[in-house]
Amino acid sequence: MSGNPRTLAPQLQTVEIEPYYQPVRDEVALFESAHRRRLPVLLKGPTGCGKTRFVEYMAWRLKRPLVTVACHDDLTTADLVGRYLIVGNETVWVDGPLAAAVRAGAICYLDEIVEARKDTTVVIHPLADNRRMLAIDKRGELLAAPDDFMLVISYNPGYQSVLKEIKPSTRQRFVALEFDYPEAAVEAGIVATEGGVDAETARRLVKLAELTRNLKGAGLDEGASTRLLVHAAQLIADGVEPAAACTAAIARALSDDPEMTGTLDDLVRAVF
Amino acid sequence: MTARRLFSNELEERLDELLFASTSHRSAKGIADGLEKLTREQQERVLHWVGVAAQSYAEVGYLVASLAPRALARLDAAGFEAWVLAGLDAYDRQGGQAAMALLRDLDGFCAARAHAPAAARFADIEVRLARFIQGLSGRALALSAGAFPHTDTETVFLPAQLASLPTQDENRRLYKATAALLWAQTRYGTFGTAAVGIEAALARWPDRERALRWFAALEAVRLEAVLGAELPGLAAEIAALRGPWPEGLRAAAERLGRPDAAVSQTLTFLAECMAGEAEAPMLPHAGAIDLEAALRVRAARQERETDIVRKALSTLKGFGGRQGAGESSPAVNLEGGKLEFSLDGEALALPPEAQAAAQSLLQDLGELPPECLVPAGPGAWQPTEREGGGEDALTSHREPHRRYDEWDYRRRAYRRDWCHLFEVDLPPGDPDYVVKVSLRNTAAIRQIRRRFEMLRGEDRLLGRQPEGEEIDVDALVEAAGDRAAGAEPEARLYSRRIRCERSLAAMFMVDMSGSTKGWVNDAERESLVMLCEALETLGDAYAIYGFSGWTRTRCDIYPVKRFDEAYDAAVRGRIAAVEAKDYTRMGVAIRHLTQLLEAQPARHRLLVTLSDGRPDDFGDEYRGHYGVEDTRRALQEAHERGVRSYCVTIDRHGADYLPRLYGPARYTVLDDAKKLPLKVADIYRRLTT
Ligand SMILES: Nc1ncnc2c1ncn2[C@@H]1O[C@H](COP(=O)(O)OP(=O)(O)O)[C@@H](O)[C@H]1O
Ligand SMILES: [Mg+2]
Numbered sequence: 001m002s003g004n005p006r007t008l009a010p011q012l013q014t015v016e017i018e019p020y021y022q023p024v025r026d027e028v029a030l031f032e033s034a035h036r037r038r039l040p041v042l043l044k045g046p047t048g049c050g051k052t053r054f055v056e057y058m059a060w061r062l063k064r065p066l067v068t069v070a071c072h073d074d075l076t077t078a079d080l081v082g083r084y085l086i087v088g089n090e091t092v093w094v095d096g097p098l099a100a101a102v103r104a105g106a107i108c109y110l111d112e113i114v115e116a117r118k119d120t121t122v123v124i125h126p127l128a129d130n131r132r133m134l135a136i137d138k139r140g141e142l143l144a145a146p147d148d149f150m151l152v153i154s155y156n157p158g159y160q161s162v163l164k165e166i167k168p169s170t171r172q173r174f175v176a177l178e179f180d181y182p183e184a185a186v187e188a189g190i191v192a193t194e195g196g197v198d199a200e201t202a203r204r205l206v207k208l209a210e211l212t213r214n215l216k217g218a219g220l221d222e223g224a225s226t227r228l229l230v231h232a233a234q235l236i237a238d239g240v241e242p243a244a245a246c247t248a249a250i251a252r253a254l255s256d257d258p259e260m261t262g263t264l265d266d267l268v269r270a271v272f
Numbered sequence: 273m274t275a276r277r278l279f280s281n282e283l284e285e286r287l288d289e290l291l292f293a294s295t296s297h298r299s300a301k302g303i304a305d306g307l308e309k310l311t312r313e314q315q316e317r318v319l320h321w322v323g324v325a326a327q328s329y330a331e332v333g334y335l336v337a338s339l340a341p342r343a344l345a346r347l348d349a350a351g352f353e354a355w356v357l358a359g360l361d362a363y364d365r366q367g368g369q370a371a372m373a374l375l376r377d378l379d380g381f382c383a384a385r386a387h388a389p390a391a392a393r394f395a396d397i398e399v400r401l402a403r404f405i406q407g408l409s410g411r412a413l414a415l416s417a418g419a420f421p422h423t424d425t426e427t428v429f430l431p432a433q434l435a436s437l438p439t440q441d442e443n444r445r446l447y448k449a450t451a452a453l454l455w456a457q458t459r460y461g462t463f464g465t466a467a468v469g470i471e472a473a474l475a476r477w478p479d480r481e482r483a484l485r486w487f488a489a490l491e492a493v494r495l496e497a498v499l500g501a502e503l504p505g506l507a508a509e510i511a512a513l514r515g516p517w518p519e520g521l522r523a524a525a526e527r528l529g530r531p532d533a534a535v536s537q538t539l540t541f542l543a544e545c546m547a548g549e550a551e552a553p554m555l556p557h558a559g560a561i562d563l564e565a566a567l568r569v570r571a572a573r574q575e576r577e578t579d580i581v582r583k584a585l586s587t588l589k590g591f592g593g594r595q596g597a598g599e600s601s602p603a604v605n606l607e608g609g610k611l612e613f614s615l616d617g618e619a620l621a622l623p624p625e626a627q628a629a630a631q632s633l634l635q636d637l638g639e640l641p642p643e644c645l646v647p648a649g650p651g652a653w654q655p656t657e658r659e660g661g662g663e664d665a666l667t668s669h670r671e672p673h674r675r676y677d678e679w680d681y682r683r684r685a686y687r688r689d690w691c692h693l694f695e696v697d698l699p700p701g702d703p704d705y706v707v708k709v710s711l712r713n714t715a716a717i718r719q720i721r722r723r724f725e726m727l728r729g730e731d732r733l734l735g736r737q738p739e740g741e742e743i744d745v746d747a748l749v750e751a752a753g754d755r756a757a758g759a760e761p762e763a764r765l766y767s768r769r770i771r772c773e774r775s776l777a778a779m780f781m782v783d784m785s786g787s788t789k790g791w792v793n794d795a796e797r798e799s800l801v802m803l804c805e806a807l808e809t810l811g812d813a814y815a816i817y818g819f820s821g822w823t824r825t826r827c828d829i830y831p832v833k834r835f836d837e838a839y840d841a842a843v844r845g846r847i848a849a850v851e852a853k854d855y856t857r858m859g860v861a862i863r864h865l866t867q868l869l870e871a872q873p874a875r876h877r878l879l880v881t882l883s884d885g886r887p888d889d890f891g892d893e894y895r896g897h898y899g900v901e902d903t904r905r906a907l908q909e910a911h912e913r914g915v916r917s918y919c920v921t922i923d924r925h926g927a928d929y930l931p932r933l934y935g936p937a938r939y940t941v942l943d944d945a946k947k948l949p950l951k952v953a954d955i956y957r958r959l960t961t
Pocket of ligand 2: 048051052111
């Protein structure tokens with residue numbers, strides 16, 4: 001290795017303003033405890049139930065920078081760890097988000113981990129056990145994670161594909177926090193706050209969600225998520241007629257099957 | 273695919289095959305002559321429906337065949353199908369004579385169809401309505417056609433046709449309103465609670481019929497208001513449909529039309545109505561109340577559910593099994609409609625089945641019957657199923673190919689080598705069956721092929737390859753950087769398109785039990801044709817096996833296509849030979865097929881089961897809980913061995929046991945067998961992308 005090429009680290013974001021997060025169970029305390037004990041965390045739960053928001057909130061609470069990576073099937077190890085680039089006549093090393101997060105003692109959130117290529121997932125293993133190391137092979141560098149660094153991954157167990165399961169060797173390194181849609185009153189509070197609608201409208205939206213969740217496995221893969229309720233609420237707050245808002249933001253988002261859409265329309269009309 | 277028409281002699285041969293059971297020994301010659309001039313597509317359609325009809329009753333099949341040319345001259349494909357279905361419907365409901373009369377009255381059918389715009393048919397709205405009710409439901413509630421609208425608390429019966437309102441749209445909404453109101457009867461206490469006995473209250477009046485009519489009308493008033501609290505849109509729709517309350521119900525609307533009104537208030541008001549002379553006003557959507565049926569069904573359910581809850585509580589630690597007298601009983605906490613049990617301050621988690629039973633009891637009674645909470649005590653554990661003494665009489669004397677353990681949930685242990693498994697060859701079936709199905713489904717098959725080609729064609733651009741058709745710019749830049757930095761540069765600088773290696777082996781397990789006879793079996797076979805098309809396009813390794821049997825000593829597995837077999841004429845013949853046989857002992861079939869799958873060199877292994885409901889076997893041993901638990905266990909074992917399972921169930925009616933049954937596996941429920949062939953390829957696609 002000749003010389004010591006300049007290292008570029010991407011700017012890390014800090015969460016300055018407290019994100020709105022409504023705790024559902026004891027997840028805040030568990031997360032804090034895992035952070036103190038330097039344990040990595042797995043967030044398990046259906047899409048749109050507040051996992052991402054929770055991590056943002058915890059980053060704010062723990063005053064750590066947050067690095068979020070949405071995983072996809074072309075994500076390579078270099079995309080996470082970093083690569084050499086040429087700038088002018090000079091060679092520079094650019095840290096990938098994971099390396100940057102390790103250096104900065106940040107929280108690194110790998111969203112939807114099962115989407116990543118299997119060989120990519122492996123680089124996180126030494127970070128996720130008591131070694132807490134990240135190997136940067138290209139530079140022959142072994143980064144030791146500072147105490148503040150924390151690895152968080154998320155996973156939706158509702159996927160049906162056999163190709164999208166999290167490997168036990170990965171899963172077993174993490175403290176798992178289970179997420180689900182919160183209880184009706186709590187969820188209505190979230191929808192009212194996030195969507196800017198009155199309590200009664202929020203209550204009805206949650207009622208509608210409950211009806212669609214009754215259809216899980218009977219024509220629907222999943223019922224309406226909190227996220228969809230918030231979307232519908234935002235449309236309503238913007239002046240869209242409630243039934244039309246629900247049809248667009250919820251019913252159409254859940255299914256393309258004409259018969260199923262018919263049923264969903266009936267349910268929308270039953271509530272509004 | 274276009275094919276020439278069939279000649280009369282060919283048609284005759286096929287008809288003979290379909291109608292051989294006909295009692296009337298008439299020759300099919302005349303009928304075949306009549307069909308000769310139809311197009312091949314029409315001919316295949318007729319033969320298909322003749323076959324379907326003949327499975328119910330050969331004479332009906334015969335009649336369909338002979339009337340088909342006339343029917344096809346006046347009806348399009350959908351109309352023809354509707355005509356046959358109407359006939360079969362009549363057969364199911366009223367028998368052969370009614371069916372034949374309906375089919376013969378072609379004029380009447382065509383006229384009704386021409387007028388039909390105004391009428392709504394149950395068959396047309398059933399699926400959508402069933403899902404709607406399931407969406408509303410606290411617990412499963414089936415829908416079924418019946419003479420008059422009412423509910424027995426487990427099924428909602430609706431008339432086969434509604435035409436009382438001027439437009440079809442209104443009649444459809446009338447269906448919805450009626451169904452919703454009947455659902456509300458089961459949900460909001462119409463049939464009484466532990467505190468309110470309806471039977472006793474109604475027994476006061478000698479004119480019971482009049483009392484029931486008043487009761488139904490008053491409940492319609494009360495329930496609409498109760499619905500309005502949670503489902504205001506639905507309540508408004510019902511209100512619009514019924515119009516203003518009739519004179520005779522105005523007072524009732526004042527008194528009972530409140531969101532918190534209870535059935536006891538209806539009964540109080542009923543007394544006032546009965547004191548007067550007036551008849552109950554007619555409401556279009558109120559339905560009737562069959563109190564006897566509702567109370568009978570409900571009592572049976574309560575007994576069953578009480579038993580389930582009690583047994584579940586008994587097996588939980590500490591309770592019932594504890595030594596000595598003065599045992600504490602579990603505390604029930606009912607906060608926010610959520611039911612929780614605890615014993616000595618410690619929360620008890622019931623299995624989902626028992627939790628559902630408790631929730632259902634709560635819905636019916638407003639409380640849990642005290643018997644639930646009485647410990648069964650040591651030794652009082654009485655499984656309802658007893659080991660059948662008679663079953664071993666059927667023991668086969670052949671030597672089985674393999675023996676498998678079976679899980680006995682009562683013992684919490686396996687019965688060793690309990691099931692005797694035989695691989696049985698299927699006799700070749702109709703060699704043209706697959707061609708015929710393909711002909712009938714050309715469009716669908718074309719679509720499946722296109723979709724799956726796309727999947728297979730999901731070529732990936734793989735970067736960082738030693739050679740390839742394009743330069744990988746990222747890799748090149750990186751290598752230049754490495755070189756400049758003095759690190760060893762990467763030599764793999766190309767990108768290459770490669771076909772994705774799926775490395776997946778799929779096993780399809782097909783229910784050949786007697787209960788699949790008829791449409792389900794047809795649907796299964798057609799699904800196999802579609803599946804084979806899809807999988808051949810895709811190139812995944814796959815196998816198909818049927819299963820059925822008769823007691824533990826004769827568990828039969830029928831290879832349709834082994835992993836190492838091509839999709840050839842022999843396989844096609846075996847698909848045609850998949851037929852309804854005996855019973856459904858599912859666990860052993862799952863275990864055997866898991867073993868076959870394990871031998872496959874693929875990275876991912878998938879087991880897909882197609883069945884029509886509960887596991888069941890001769891004698892009452894495998895029926896019920898035992899079979900459910902064994903099947904669940906077998907799926908769990910498969911999971912532990914790296915086999916992922918997906919269960920497709922055709923079951924129109926309350927499939928409340930499925931979450932338990934399929935525990936570790938994923939599943940879907942189809943309410944209509946006809947959808948299976950089109951859905952199954954789609955399901956496979958979702959499972960493997
Ligand atoms: N507990 C919660 N507190 C605050 N907002 C929430 C909560 N749960 C869900 N939300 C809302 O739902 C939306 C989707 O949540 P998100 O965190 O993106 O879901 P996930 O990451 O689980 O897919 C958020 O943008 C937020 O509006
Ligand atoms: Mg997210």
